[in-house]
Amino acid sequence: MAYQWDFAPVFANADLLAQGLLNTLKVTGASLACGLVLGLGFALMRLSRQRLVSWPAGFVIEVFRTTPPLVQLFWFFFALPLIVGIEMTPLLAAVVTFSIQSAAFFAEVFRAGIVSIERGQWDGARAIGMTHGQALRRIVLPQAVKRMIPAFKERAIELMKTTTLVATIAYADLLFAANEISQKTFRPLETFTVAALIYFVVIAAFSLFARRLERRLAVSGESTVH
Amino acid sequence: MTILGVSGLTKRFGSNTVIAGIDLDVKKGERIAVLGASGSGKSTLLRCLNFMEMPDAGTITLDGKVIGRREAELTLVRQRIGMVFQQFNLFPHMTALGNVMEGLRTVRRMRKPDAQARAERELARVGLADKAAHYPAHLSGGQKQRVAIARALAMDPELLLFDEPTSALDPELVGEVLGVIRALAEEGRTMLLVTHELGFAYHVATRVIFLADGTIHEQGTPDEVLKHPKKERTQAFLARHKEFSL
Amino acid sequence: MNQWDFASVLANSDALLAGALGTLRIFAICLVAGLSFGLVVGLGRYSQRRVFYWPATVFVEFFRNTPVLVQIIWFYFALPILMPFSISPLAAASFGISLNSAAFSAEIYRGGIQSIDRGQWDGARALGMTFLQAMRRIILPQALKRMTPALTNRAIEIFKMTTLASAIAYVELLQQAKLIASLNFNPIEAYTAVAVIFFVFLWPLVQLTYVLERRLARDE
Numbered sequence: 202m203a204y205q206w207d208f209a210p211v212f213a214n215a216d217l218l219a220q221g222l223l224n225t226l227k228v229t230g231a232s233l234a235c236g237l238v239l240g241l242g243f244a245l246m247r248l249s250r251q252r253l254v255s256w257p258a259g260f261v262i263e264v265f266r267t268t269p270p271l272v273q274l275f276w277f278f279f280a281l282p283l284i285v286g287i288e289m290t291p292l293l294a295a296v297v298t299f300s301i302q303s304a305a306f307f308a309e310v311f312r313a314g315i316v317s318i319e320r321g322q323w324d325g326a327r328a329i330g331m332t333h334g335q336a337l338r339r340i341v342l343p344q345a346v347k348r349m350i351p352a353f354k355e356r357a358i359e360l361m362k363t364t365t366l367v368a369t370i371a372y373a374d375l376l377f378a379a380n381e382i383s384q385k386t387f388r389p390l391e392t393f394t395v396a397a398l399i400y401f402v403v404i405a406a407f408s409l410f411a412r413r414l415e416r417r418l419a420v421s422g423e424s425t426v427h
Numbered sequence: 428m429t430i431l432g433v434s435g436l437t438k439r440f441g442s443n444t445v446i447a448g449i450d451l452d453v454k455k456g457e458r459i460a461v462l463g464a465s466g467s468g469k470s471t472l473l474r475c476l477n478f479m480e481m482p483d484a485g486t487i488t489l490d491g492k493v494i495g496r497r498e499a500e501l502t503l504v505r506q507r508i509g510m511v512f513q514q515f516n517l518f519p520h521m522t523a524l525g526n527v528m529e530g531l532r533t534v535r536r537m538r539k540p541d542a543q544a545r546a547e548r549e550l551a552r553v554g555l556a557d558k559a560a561h562y563p564a565h566l567s568g569g570q571k572q573r574v575a576i577a578r579a580l581a582m583d584p585e586l587l588l589f590d591e592p593t594s595a596l597d598p599e600l601v602g603e604v605l606g607v608i609r610a611l612a613e614e615g616r617t618m619l620l621v622t623h624e625l626g627f628a629y630h631v632a633t634r635v636i637f638l639a640d641g642t643i644h645e646q647g648t649p650d651e652v653l654k655h656p657k658k659e660r661t662q663a664f665l666a667r668h669k670e671f672s673l
Numbered sequence: 674m675n676q677w678d679f680a681s682v683l684a685n686s687d688a689l690l691a692g693a694l695g696t697l698r699i700f701a702i703c704l705v706a707g708l709s710f711g712l713v714v715g716l717g718r719y720s721q722r723r724v725f726y727w728p729a730t731v732f733v734e735f736f737r738n739t740p741v742l743v744q745i746i747w748f749y750f751a752l753p754i755l756m757p758f759s760i761s762p763l764a765a766a767s768f769g770i771s772l773n774s775a776a777f778s779a780e781i782y783r784g785g786i787q788s789i790d791r792g793q794w795d796g797a798r799a800l801g802m803t804f805l806q807a808m809r810r811i812i813l814p815q816a817l818k819r820m821t822p823a824l825t826n827r828a829i830e831i832f833k834m835t836t837l838a839s840a841i842a843y844v845e846l847l848q849q850a851k852l853i854a855s856l857n858f859n860p861i862e863a864y865t866a867v868a869v870i871f872f873v874f875l876w877p878l879v880q881l882t883y884v885l886e887r888r889l890a891r892d893e
Contacts (some may be wrong), residue, residue: 204755267875268868271840272847278861279606320689324479325516325575329530329582330506338717339533343520362740369840376743390751397739397747404738 210386211395214378221378222399225373228292228364228374232299233357239300240307247312258308265305271366274298277369291372303360310352314345346419347418354411357405364401375399428534429491430617431476431626437484438471438641445471447641448485452653453586453619458612460649461621463638464664469621470513473588476619477501489498493576498531506534509579513591514533515569515571517563523550524588533580549577553607569600572642580611587618594623610641625668629653637661679830681857685849692849699835699845702767704828707774715782729779736776742837745769750839766838781823785816795833812837819893821887829878846870850868854887876890 211218239286267274278294281287317340326336368377379396383389431453438446453459465467474480476487478501485495491524494504503507512633515528518661527546537545548651550556555574565572579587589608593601605664611618622628628635628649635652637645637660645658656662682689717729736744750764760768789812797807806879839848854863 218752263876263879264872267829267879268871269836269847271836272850272864272868272871275847275850275860276864280864283861319513321512321516322518324512325518325578326511327479327502328477328505328510328516329578330504330534331530333500335533339529340482340518344518347520358738362742365740365742366837368742376740376746380746383750385790389606390752392756393743393747397743400739400743401735405734408738 204390206388206391207388208391208395210388211382211391214386215381217378218375218395218399221373221375222403223363223373224372225364225376228295228299228367229357229361232303232332232360232364234304235300236307236360237297237353238306241311243304243308244315247308248315254330257289261301262305262308265302266309270302270363271369274366274370275301278345285426290365294370295367295372297361299360302363303356306356306359307353310349311345312348312357313352316340318345319347350411350415350418354408354415355409361404362400370376405407429453430438430455430489432474432486432488432491434486436472436475436487438475438480439483445641446475447480448630449641451567451643453617455617456615456633457617458631458633458637459619460632461619462623462625462628462637462652462664463644464673467589467638471640473510473590473619473621476561476588477505477510478509494528502534506530506582507584507589509582509584510588511572511579511590511668513562513590514593515575515595517571517575517578518564518662519585521562523560523561523563523566524569526563526574527578530582532606546577546581549581550574550577553577554603567600568596569603572596573602574606576604576611577602585617587616589618589620589622591603591621591623625653625665625669637664637666675864678859679862679866681859682853682862685853685857688844688849689866690789691844695838695843695848696835697846699763699767699770699843699883700832702763703770703774703831703835704713706767706771708824708827708829710771711775711778712782714767714779715786718779718783718811719786731801733776733779737780738775741769741773742840743775744844745837745841762838762841762843766835766843767843770831770834770837774827775828778824781827782816783818785820785823786812788815788819804815814874819889822878822882822889825878825882825885829882832875832878836871850875 239273243258243262246254247262251257253320274294278291279287279297281294307308315337323345325338326340331339367374368380371377371427373381377395379392383392386392429452429541430576431451433449433451434451434452436446436449436639437444444488449472451628458500461469461472471480475482478496480486481496488656489507489524493609494500497637518529521529523645524543524546527549528539531542534632535542545555545670547559550559552575555570555577558566558570558574566574567613576592592608593604596604601624608620618634620628630649632649634646635649636643637652645656645661646653652661653665654667685699698801699735714729714732717725718733720729745768748760748768749760752765786808793811793815794807797811802810808877835845836847838845839851842848850863852865854860857863
């Protein structure tokens with residue numbers, strides 16, 4: 202069975218793929234940034250001794266970790282606009298969903314990182330008169346974040362892969378663009394293979410970059426604690 | 428003149444009463460050595476004085492003013508009471524200089540050149556001017572503890588708390604840390620020192636307190652408590668530490 | 674504001690039931706296929722021999738670094754071009770999810786096997802065991818205990834991934850919710866109901882992983 206591979210029709214639509222990749226990166230970047238900020242907020246709420254603060258954060262985290270991302274996306278895109286009576290674009294629905302979803306995972310990473318810092322660090326900071334917030338920002342978080350980088354990297358990669366779900370609500374990301382090209386050129390094999398390779402290259406490059414960052418931080422003087 | 432006044436101080440962990448109503452006046456220039464068996468509440472007493480542990484009952488006054496429990500007030504109090512820990516608790520992501528500057532910059536909001544000049548002076552005082560750029564991971568235990576002392580001194584504390592400052596050190600490194608503390612004593616600084624170094628306590632302290640069961644069991648001059656203890660438990664404790672040289 | 678009306682969802686409970694069965698079917702297939710093929714790949718990643726190590730590594734790297742939805746769509750739309758037969762949505766989705774899960778679980782198996790003390794191998798070898806005997810009787814039983822929390826987590830991920838099969842119109846819970854929502858114009862209730870079903874099913878499993886993780890941390 203000799204199938205004639207022909208990538209020319211795919212490359213003829215390179216601009217569509219490029220635009221799709223750009224949109225993928227846009228959703229990923231926005232969700233990552235919001236997710237990190239929100240995740241730190243959730244983590245600090247979870248660590249609070251006040252039930253009224255820690256419980257709602259715990260609930261949101263559990264719900265978003267325990268339901269499928271695609272169900273969440275459909276809920277935010279199709280259901281939420283009817284409940285609150287607002288217009289929802291695919292991009293907005295995607296960023297909201299993926300921000301909260303990654304925040305739920307980042308929150309656990311932050312929390313684990315913060316509690317992994319030994320108590321003496323808090324003692325040392327408080328003994329020179331730092332407030333809780335100052336100790337967290339200056340002493341605990343800088344050390345914790347370094348330990349969290351591998352987990353962050355993994356989550357960021359998961360996030361980028363998850364963004365393909367936006368294609369199902371017709372946002373023109375890389376997968377959606379590939380689907381369009383495939384229907385236009387009747388070359389699904391070549392198109393989807395190229396799309397898969399683009400994802401692979403982008404994600405593998407990011408992964409390599411993160412690993413180098415990790416290593417650079419590990420050798421910058423203070424490799425061991427105490 | 429009393430700097431720190433403690434009355435009726437009580438601290439419980441669950442059902443376990445660790446400090447059972449302690450009264451204590453610390454006068455300016457006094458150097459108080461706190462002794463006692465492990466579990467007698469020495470460290471807890473020290474940690475209650477700057478509210479690292481919240482006392483369950485009792486009041487503490489600083490310069491005659493009762494200390495409240497609000498975070499903002501406590502951070503001010505802790506700036507005036509320096510503390511040095513058994514485990515150093517240096518910040519591993521900052522250099523020795525960075526550690527000493529940290530309180531000046533973040534808490535005191537001092538300008539960077541001023542903070543740096545001040546921190547360099549304090550490091551020189553503990554004999555570590557040449558280690559300013561080193562991270563804690565590259566310092567010996569004795570050097571770490573001297574950086575920790577410099578970090579506390581940089582805040583100009585009116586009172587210094589030492590919580591077993593040499594217990595985590597290898598024997599050959601104890602001397603350099605005790606030397607620094609002795610120099611501070613000679614400057615006339617007010618300090619409370621929890622220690623197992625009885626000989627050091629004898630020579631440096633102006634008053635010795637022996638704790639047992641969370642109360643002050645016996646106190647007096649080093650001569651009174653260490654050489655002529657009146658109470659049986661103090662005698663038993665000292666008998667177990669016979670090896671100290673007075 | 675909208676009146677919540679779950680009656681319209683309950684009226685379609687037979688459609689939801691069909692969806693639930695579809696979800697369970699693909700979950701079972703992918704769980705078994707993914708975790709067992711993952712063991713094979715994991716052993717390849719552990720192997721010192723290049724003929725095993727390199728193919729396993731390429732497989733793991735490729736499937737971990739591409740989105741599972743792209744894989745599913747590739748198997749559904751692209752692969753049939755090369756095959757003399759068509760591929761059903763169930764087969765395509767199962768292929769994508771299983772291979773993806775195999776790549777992830779392979780790393781769990783490898784890490785678990787590597788974590789076992791070398792002395793265990795020596796002990797087994799000293800008794801005259803072959804590599805496979807030592808693996809099966811001595812190493813894997815110990816490693817599996819350490820891997821249980823991570824593998825349970827994988828199972829949860831697989832369950833969530835099954836919803837992606839709706840993108841190629843395989844009949845599962847989310848696909849049925851789409852259907853109900855479009856027939857009854859009740860997306861709020863339909864999607865909320867499906868979210869609740871997933872939550873109710875997965876929540877105990879997630880709690881179980883927490884318990885397993887804590888127990889493991891305590892035992893070691």
